[in-house]
Amino acid sequence: MRRVRLFARRSATSTDYRRPYRPRVIRLANRLMRGLGGRGWRISLDESSLIEAAEERTGLLDLGDASFRQPMRVLLRAIDEEARLHPIGRYITRERLISTLATRMRLEELVRRQPRIESERVAKPIVIVGLPRTGTTLLHRLLASDARIRTLSSWEALSPVPLDPAGADLEERQKRVANAQRAETGLRWMAPDFFAVHPVDALAPEEDVLLLDLAFRSTVPESTLRVPSYAMWLEEQDQTPAYRYMKRVLQSLQWQRPAEGEHARWVLKTPHHLEWLDVLLDVFPDATIVWTHRDPQQVVPSFCSMLAHGRGVFSDDVDPHEIGRSWLRKGTRMMTRAMDVRKRVGASRFVDVRYGELMENPLAVVRGIEERTGMPWTKDAETRMRDTLRSEVQHRHGVHRYRLSDFGLAERDVDRALEHYRDAFRV
Structure with missing residues (x-):
């Protein structure tokens, strides 16, 4: 059967992207709310309404640097006009x-109370791309x-600063973890296939693109919603405000929970x-870039499938062919820009990791990265990583199925778009 019970294990992900899985209660709620919408009731995404809600939620007013306002307005217009949300x-x-705006307010309040946060040094980060x-x-x-490594946990990505700046540290952390666990449970219920595509764990490391989202200058919206005008607008904007804001959030996280040791x-x-x-x-001028490589013929359909499943959480109108076209173009742009920067700054700033080598001998790959960045290999790190490998078993949430043709693409399209990348890195 296509519909499954709550949290039932699925042997393989659906490829019927145009008909996203929807729990019965969500379908009924959507039907009811559409009926109310026909009588003049609609969920507001008006800028002032969102800010007022964040102010009420936090009791705060300061949103910090105003550079977020224009991208927020472009995004809100795109959501209203293009996203086709249920x-x-x-x-x-x-x-x-609202949560994004509330986090900005809480960060400003935290830094006001603890100004030494801005003196925290985010030194020699390793950046995986x-x-x-x-x-x-x-x-x-x-x-x-590795205990010496500081990463962004999923619960921190959702709540990077205390909900109550004056609250007790342990109690605050427990609240933030609980919020993330509820979000994980909700996603698992609404989109059980998504965990086979990209596992989400409230306590596991998460992507720092969610911190860039706080500046309203990230690819998170276009990954989960249909917002082409926002996506195109963003490509032409200076991303410096977003990266500076991300650094400020990292400083606050480091102040809250520092990494320890000489090589942290x-x-x-x-x-x-x-x-x-x-x-x-x-x-981050002293960053080391770790660049992973895999055959684009495998990468493109896999990522398009992830996007289709993600958009299906929010919309009943998912067009996999549109996703294929837009994200092949996007992937090509990303690779071209990255290769241009690499030529300018020099290959010595980069560590290349090939997918096959990572799958075949992951500890050797990680050891090479750590030693390249001046971190001595330790027995404790190796033991912890072996424990992680035992839990990070492929297909533990089901098999991720995907085909390039599902997204209106052929192998020649991928070859033509990414030939320069494949030739440069021999993938």
Whole structure:
């Protein structure tokens, strides 16, 4: 049967992207809310309404640097005009936007109370980049196993600053973890297939693109919603405000929970950075870039499938062919920009990791990265990473199925678009 019970294990992901899985209660709620919408009731995404809700939620007013306002307005217009959200999807989107604004307010208040946060040094970060579906998640989680490594946890990505700046540390952390666990449970219920595509764990490392989202200048919206005008607008904007804001959030996280030891450092990870390596290296000039590589013939359909499943959480109108066209273009742009930056700054700033080597001998790959960045290999790190490998078993949430043709693409399309990348890195 296509419909499944709550949290039932699925042997393989659906490829019927045009008909996203929808729990019965969500379908009924959408039907009811559409009926109310026909009588003049609609979930508001108006800028002033969102800000007022964030102010009421936090009791705060200061949103910090105003550079977020224009991208927020462009995004809100795109969501209204292009995203084709179902009512519950629109409600969830409103809540996410309010939460983003509330986090900005809480960060300003935290820094006001603790000004030494801005003196925290984010030194020598290791930044994992690569086209999506190239092994970045496994590599990220292996590095995160090392006690000297500081990564962004999923619960921190959702709540990077205390909900109550005056609250007790342990109690605050428990609240934030609980919120993330509820979000994980909700996603598992609404989109059980998604966990076979990209596992989500409230306590596991998460992509720092979610911190860039706080500046309303990230690829998160276009990954989960249909917002082509926002996506195209964003490509022409200076990303410096977003990366500076991300650094400020990292400083606050480091102040809250520092990495310890002589060789302690952050490991960051998101494919988003490929498009903006020049800005990243301006803001983090001593970063080492770890670039993962895999045959684009495998990468492109896998990532398109992830996007289709993600958009299906919020919309009943998912066009896989549109996703294929837009994200092949996007992937090509990301690779071209990244390769141009690499030529300018020099290959010595980069560590290349091939997917096959990572799958075959992951500990040797991680050891090479750590030693390259001045971190001595330790028995404790190796033991912790072996424990991680035992839990990070492929297909543990089901088999991720995908075909290039599902997205209106043929092998020649991928070859033509990414031939320059394949030739340069022999993948």
